[in-house]
Amino acid sequence: MPINLETPKKFNQLISQAHQVAAEILRPNSRKYDTLEHEYPKELDMLAAAIDGLNEGGALAGAGAGAVGTNGSSPATKQKTDEGANRNGSNMASLVGLIEMCWGDVGLLLAMPRQGLGQAAIAAVANEEQLQRFGGKWAAMAITEPEAGSDSAAIRTTATLDEATGDYILNGEKIFVTSGDRAELIVVWATLDRSQGRAAIKSFVVERDNPGLKLDRLEHKLGIRASDTANFVLQDCRVPKENLLGSPEIAPKGGFSGVMQTFDNTRPLVAGMAIGVARACLEDTRDHLQSAGIEIDYNVLGGRDPSQSAAAAEFIAMEADWEAARLLTLQAAWMADNKKPNSLQASMAKAKAGRMGTEIALRCVALCGATGFGEGELMEKWARDAKILDLFEGTQQIQLLIIARQLLGKTSAELK
C-alpha cells in the first residue's frame, strides 16, 4: 500500500476553513493573550461553538474542537477500517487542520475549549462505554510529577481501590498540566501498586470540579502563554472505579503499553504544531527578504553561485528541513489511519519537527534582524512558542532514546 504524498483532496475544504479561522480569529488575538497571560481567551468560546456545528456537518472535523487528538472521527467513536483499503482518516484530518491552526497561534489552539490532548489518552485506552461518557469533553492530561518528567514510569501518584464504596482514591501531585485549569476532565496517570513497576500504571478520568483535586498554582512561561499550565495536589481524591480507563488488571507485559499508546496519537499532532509555526516563520521571512530585495532563486542550489544571496540559500535549506519534517509527520498520521503500528514514526516525526520548529523560528528571527526580534511583529513570539513543541510529550532527547531503542531492539532497561 504506497503512501501518496499529495495532501488528500477531500481535506481541501477543511484546510481552507482552518486557515481562515487561524487568519481571522487566532492571529488577531495572538499578541493580546500572550500579553494577558492566564486571561481566558473569550473569543474562542464563540469559535468553539461554531466549530462544533461545522464538525457535525463534517466540514471541520480534525481542525475543530473535539476531534484533535482523538483516534476516531469523533472522540466518542473508534475508527473502522476497510480491510486492505488505503485511507486518510481522522488522524490525517486532525493533523492537516492543526497545522493550519498553529500557523495562526499555537497557544490559542491549545486553549481552545474541548480541545486537549486528554482526549487522545481517552481514545487510546477507553472502552466503548467510556468513549461515550467522556467523548466530546474538554480533557487535559496529567502525567508529569515533581519527581517524574521524562521517566513517566517513575510516577508516584497512587490509586487505591476502596472495596466498600467501589471508588479509587488518588493521592499525589501533578505539575505542568496543559489546560488543567480550564478543562472539564483531567486524565490522571497513577499507579495501582508501585512495587509492580510500569505495568501497574493506569489512567483515571477525574472531573475538574472533584473536591479532592486542588489547584496549587498556574505557571508563568516563556511561550504559549494563552494556554494555562496548572499544578495540582490530589488529596484523597475519589473517582468511581468505572473511571479507570481500560483494564484494571496489572498485566506484567503490556500494562504500561496501554497508556503509552497515548503518545502514538499525540506526538504526530505536536509535530504538526511545529510544522504550522515554522511555516508562519518561513512565510514572513520570505516577505521580509523580498522586501529587502533578496531574490530566492531555486535554480541556484546550495548558495554555490555567488549571485545567490547567503540569506536566500539559508532560506532554501530551511524550507527543505521543513518539508522533511512535514513528510515524516504525514507518514506517522497515515500509518495510524491505516492501523499500522507507528510508535517509531511518531517519535521520529516529533524529534524531527520539534527540532526543526525551534531552529527555523530562531533562524528566521536572525534573518529578519531587529524586525524579527521586536514585539511589533509576531516572529519573536513564534520563536518563544516553538520551544515547547520540542519539550512536552517527550523531549528531543527522549524521542531519540525511543528511536534508538526501537532500531537497536533494546528494552528501556537496556538503553537508558
Ligand SMILES: Cc1cc2nc3c(=O)[nH]c(=O)nc-3n(C[C@H](O)[C@H](O)[C@H](O)COP(=O)(O)OP(=O)(O)OC[C@H]3O[C@@H](n4cnc5c(N)ncnc54)[C@H](O)[C@@H]3O)c2cc1C
Ligand atoms: C508548557 C508545558 C506544558 C506541559 N504540559 C503537560 C501536560 O499537559 N501533561 C503532562 O503530563 N506534562 C506536561 N508537561 C511536562 C513535560 O511533558 C515535561 O516537562 C517533559 O516531559 C520533561 O520532563 P521534566 O521537565 O521533568 O524534565 P527532565 O525529565 O528532568 O529532563 C531534563 C532534561 O534531561 C533530559 N533527559 C532526561 N532523561 C534523559 C535520558 N534518559 N537521556 C538523555 N536525556 C535525558 C531531558 O531531555 C531534558 O533535556 C508540560 C511542560 C510544559 C513546560
